Amino acid sequence: MVVRSPHPIVKTQNLMTFQSLNLNASLLGMVERADYTAPTPIQSRTIPHILDGRDIVGCAQTGTGKTAAFVLPIIQMLESNPDKRSIRVLVLAPTRELAAQIDEEFDKFSQRSRLRHAVIFGGVGQQPQVDAIRRGVDILVATPGRLLDLMNQRIVRLKRIEFLVLDEADRMLDMGFIHDVKRIISTLPDKRQTLLFSATMPQAIQDLSRSILIKPVKVEVDPQSTTVDKVAQSVFFVERTDKRKLLKQVLADSTAERVLIFTRTKHRANNLSKQLSRARFPAEAIHGDKSQGARMRALANFKSGRAAILVATDIAARGLDIDAVTHVINFDLPDIPESYVHRIGRTARAGARGIAYSFCDVDERGLLKDIEKLIRQRIPVVSDHAYVSEFKAPPPSLPRRSEPRRSRRRRR
Numbered sequence: 001m002v003v004r005s006p007h008p009i010v011k012t013q014n015l016m017t018f019q020s021l022n023l024n025a026s027l028l029g030m031v032e033r034a035d036y037t038a039p040t041p042i043q044s045r046t047i048p049h050i051l052d053g054r055d056i057v058g059c060a061q062t063g064t065g066k067t068a069a070f071v072l073p074i075i076q077m078l079e080s081n082p083d084k085r086s087i088r089v090l091v092l093a094p095t096r097e098l099a100a101q102i103d104e105e106f107d108k109f110s111q112r113s114r115l116r117h118a119v120i121f122g123g124v125g126q127q128p129q130v131d132a133i134r135r136g137v138d139i140l141v142a143t144p145g146r147l148l149d150l151m152n153q154r155i156v157r158l159k160r161i162e163f164l165v166l167d168e169a170d171r172m173l174d175m176g177f178i179h180d181v182k183r184i185i186s187t188l189p190d191k192r193q194t195l196l197f198s199a200t201m202p203q204a205i206q207d208l209s210r211s212i213l214i215k216p217v218k219v220e221v222d223p224q225s226t227t228v229d230k231v232a233q234s235v236f237f238v239e240r241t242d243k244r245k246l247l248k249q250v251l252a253d254s255t256a257e258r259v260l261i262f263t264r265t266k267h268r269a270n271n272l273s274k275q276l277s278r279a280r281f282p283a284e285a286i287h288g289d290k291s292q293g294a295r296m297r298a299l300a301n302f303k304s305g306r307a308a309i310l311v312a313t314d315i316a317a318r319g320l321d322i323d324a325v326t327h328v329i330n331f332d333l334p335d336i337p338e339s340y341v342h343r344i345g346r347t348a349r350a351g352a353r354g355i356a357y358s359f360c361d362v363d364e365r366g367l368l369k370d371i372e373k374l375i376r377q378r379i380p381v382v383s384d385h386a387y388v389s390e391f392k393a394p395p396p397s398l399p400r401r402s403e404p405r406r407s408r409r410r411r412r
């Protein structure tokens with residue numbers, strides 16, 4: 001079986017320029033240095049409103065350039081209105097990796113300013129974070145749990161917040177952080193500018209935005225189907241016990257340079273990465289049970305190219321900003337169809353195209369159907385691989401989505 005080589009980077013047609021967005025000369029210089037030639041749709045449609053002082057509800061996924069959409073105008077506004085050092089900006093993010101990435105984007109664009117930033121998250125010792133905050137910061141990026149901890153210890157004070165950003169609000173809801181988020185917001189000054197970004201807008205997020213935003217400008221870009229359209233997808237029907245062999249063959253045959261593989265459980269992620277490494281496919285695993293240091297190391301090895309393969313679970317991968325992933329492989333299909341869209345979105349970032357393969361065993365046919373329903377397309381089937389299984393036909397009736405997976409298996 002031949003695996004197609006990755007598509008070349010497709011530059012999106014965009015007539016807007018960064019100059020037309022009212023950004024100052026210093027930021028324009030930094031944007032050029034970062035090699036951002038034209039603003040992405042979320043950037044061109046939110047930056048002018050943020051500079052006008054408006055609240056924003058942004059419906060946009062990771063990969064659309066939403067981080068710079070808030071980082072750039074916030075830096076400009078802080079600089080144009082200097083104040084004595086205190087936490088003036090709070091960004092809340094659901095995962096440590098996303099928080100670290102947002103902090104890196106602040107770092108990238110604030111280097112010519114006097115602004116200081118810090119990031120805090122759980123799973124690591126708090127002392128370096130406390131030291132950074134005590135030295136004084138203007139911008140704090142945080143995950144909710146660690147922030148509440150430090151607020152309770154009276155180390156972080158948020159009485160002078162001018163900007164609140166909630167990033168990936170739907171994921172905070174999924175991960176059970178919504179009460180922590182509400183508690184944090186209740187301590188902030190009412191007079192502030194609030195920006196909320198979310199890939200999807202479930203009712204709870206709509207309710208939250210109604211209660212914390214004032215006459216927000218609503219910006220919706222890159223609906224899920226657009227991201228999906230940018231990815232060349234295919235599905236391999238395979239016995240569960242043949243999945244590892246098929247994976248090795250796909251990896252050996254392909255020109256895949258940077259591969260992100262998803263498994264259902266942490267245990268499977270660990271085992272698979274060990275087996276791949278033993279078979280001379282250097283792989284790293286990233287999941288919630290690893291220490292923060294181990295996760296950062298795995299990510300750094302993958303980003304630097306030392307490991308061409310990263311095996312991840314959904315939660316661990318959420319929000320990871322990994323450029324130029326050539327292939328996403330769904331070693332296991334996700335239980336939640338929306339996760340499929342998040343997963344394959346890793347390979348279609350900021351105008352690039354990508355490739356996504358899904359390995360579907362007999363028990364996963366219902367999940368595949370649910371995914372196809374969500375993305376409103378049939379995923380093309382690869383029928384000429386060495387481990388083709390017999391059960392290609394779709395199941396006669398679909399199991400209900402709300403039914404727990406395990407009970408479905410037992411019935412078969």
Ligand code: AMP
Binds near residue numbers: 035064067349
């Ligand atoms: P984000 O959706 O914020 O996670 O951004 C996804 C990726 O796109 C990051 O690697 C950014 O550095 C990159 N990026 C953001 N804005 C632009 C732009 N205007 N041009 C090119 N790349 C960008």
